[in-house]
Amino acid sequence: xxxxxxxxFGHDYKVTRxxxxxxxxxxxxxxxxxxxxxxxxxxxxxxxxxxxxxDVLERIHYKRILRLNKHRSNQTQxxxxxxxx
Numbered sequence: 001x002x003x004x005x006x007x008x009f010g011h012d013y014k015v016t017r018x019x020x021x022x023x024x025x026x027x028x029x030x031x032x033x034x035x036x037x038x039x040x041x042x043x044x045x046x047x048x049x050x051x052x053x054x055d056v057l058e059r060i061h062y063k064r065i066l067r068l069n070k071h072r073s074n075q076t077q078x079x080x081x082x083x084x085x
Contacts, residue, residue, distance in 0.1 A: 014029055033045075
């Protein structure tokens with residue numbers, strides 16, 4: 001029954017995971033089909049290879065965000081302690 005709904009009305013994709021700002025994973029609400037975005041921004045089937053790629057991308061993205069936030073907080077602390085007479 002799930003596939004019939006998708007064949008008649010089309011898939012109803014919902015974002016299930018934000019890998020980076022541009023890469024996301026989607027799942028169809030009815031048939032549980034999983035898709036992701038590729039390097040060109042097109043939706044493709046989520047294979048084990050792409051799942052592993054997304055895991056690595058997410059890890060790199062998370063570390064970069066942490067590093068940038070730490071750098072920004074250090075700069076704001078330096079500005080607040082630096083006083084010019």
